[in-house]
Amino acid sequence: MKAPVRVAVTGAAGNIGYALLFRIASGEMLGKDQPVILQLLEIDNEKAQAALQGVVMELEDCAFPLLAGVVTTADPLVAFKDVDVALLVGARPRGPGMERKDLLLENAKIFTVQGKALNAVAKRDVKVLVVGNPANTNAYIAMKSAPDLNPKNFTAMLRLDHNRALSQLAAKTGKTVDSFEKFTVWGNHSPTMYPDYRFATSGGASVAELINDQEWNANTFIPTVGKRGAAIIAARGLSSAASAANAAIDHVHDWVLGSNGKWVTMGVPSDGSYGIPEGVVFGFPVTTENGQYTIIKDLPIDDFSKKYIDITLGELEEERAGVADLL
Numbered sequence: 001m002k003a004p005v006r007v008a009v010t011g012a013a014g015n016i017g018y019a020l021l022f023r024i025a026s027g028e029m030l031g032k033d034q035p036v037i038l039q040l041l042e043i044d045n046e047k048a049q050a051a052l053q054g055v056v057m058e059l060e061d062c063a064f065p066l067l068a069g070v071v072t073t074a075d076p077l078v079a080f081k082d083v084d085v086a087l088l089v090g091a092r093p094r095g096p097g098m099e100r101k102d103l104l105l106e107n108a109k110i111f112t113v114q115g116k117a118l119n120a121v122a123k124r125d126v127k128v129l130v131v132g133n134p135a136n137t138n139a140y141i142a143m144k145s146a147p148d149l150n151p152k153n154f155t156a157m158l159r160l161d162h163n164r165a166l167s168q169l170a171a172k173t174g175k176t177v178d179s180f181e182k183f184t185v186w187g188n189h190s191p192t193m194y195p196d197y198r199f200a201t202s203g204g205a206s207v208a209e210l211i212n213d214q215e216w217n218a219n220t221f222i223p224t225v226g227k228r229g230a231a232i233i234a235a236r237g238l239s240s241a242a243s244a245a246n247a248a249i250d251h252v253h254d255w256v257l258g259s260n261g262k263w264v265t266m267g268v269p270s271d272g273s274y275g276i277p278e279g280v281v282f283g284f285p286v287t288t289e290n291g292q293y294t295i296i297k298d299l300p301i302d303d304f305s306k307k308y309i310d311i312t313l314g315e316l317e318e319e320r321a322g323v324a325d326l327l
């Protein structure tokens with residue numbers, strides 16, 4: 001039997017937490033032979049902590065053979081102690097009358113504290129995935145607040161956008177979602193993201209040639225994927241939870257266990273590729289192997305793509321400037 005891996009989840013009593021924890025405990029994220037200890041963080045509030053205890057009771061009632069322990073706490077230093085993987089899901093939602101800038105600042109405070117705590121107590125090779133919005137900038141803040149950890153340990157979730165796009169491509173082409181290779185989403189997890197199928201193939205055939213409809217790309221595909229989160233909020237009255245948890249599982253699964261040569265999208269600190277300034281947490285095509293990701297380099301960027309990439313980068317630069325005083 002392998003030694004247990006410690007997995008921290010913040011916002012564990014929230015909607016995504018509820019869709020996520022049971023799948024981690026059943027081995028879907030790290031493998032069916034990998035025991036896990038869950039270290040669950042919630043805010044220091046009676047209602048949230050009580051709800052968290054209810055979730056733990058349900059975890060117990062599943063009798064998961066791989067669940068080797070559960071810790072609950074309101075203290076990030078306890079939640080992140082010796083963790084191998086940290087899923088930062090909990091974030092301040094936008095309240096009535098709150099501007100985007102206020103949201104950014106409220107979350108900046110949370111992710112500064114959590115970055116410092118990871119820096120102090122997490123395993124030195126901890127893999128951090130930020131789900132809580134604004135995910136790219138929150139990941140950037142946590143990374144900057146953890147100077148003793150490798151910046152490459154910090155990632156943001158664009159896998160939901162990647163999966164959403166595959167589903168749209170499958171519906172358009174009649175091909176299966178798992179047939180697609182070499183697809184990616186560039187940039188910010190926000191409506192400015194740029195889903196890009198120029199390099200994508202299905203069964204060896206070019207997806208761009210199969211579709212052959214630039215009008216559909218510009219006026220249907222890109223906006224549908226970019227605004228999918230808002231469409232779900234409008235329909236459900238709540239933001240996506242099961243699909244977000246599923247994407248978090250896919251992201252960490254592939255990071256730890258490898259993508260077998262397939263491109264996946266991860267929000268990672270730029271190494272300067274494609275002219276994205278170093279450190280900006282940006283959605284890139286990557287492959288993963290042996291617990292490491294590698295950005296796919298030297299793809300041609302045409303004028304159409306450059307326009308989209310510049311817009312999403314501009315938004316990220318603006319977000320970064322908005323929190324600069326705190327870092």
Ligand code: NAD
Pocket residue numbers: 010011012013014015016017041042043048089090091092093110130131132133134135157158160161189239240241244
């Ligand atoms: P939710 O409101 O149901 O749950 C969030 C939980 O986080 C709450 O229980 C809250 O008490 C907790 N929390 C807040 N601040 C915390 C802190 N400082 N420490 C620990 N816990 C804290 O929200 P949800 O539906 O689970 O969504 C969580 C976040 O994920 C939101 O920011 C949402 O916008 C984001 N999201 C991101 C993606 C993505 O693709 N990146 C997709 C969907 C949702």
Ligand code: LMR
Pocket residue numbers: 133160228229230232239240244
């Ligand atoms: C999503 O993409 O579903 C979410 O990020 C939307 C949101 O604002 O919570």
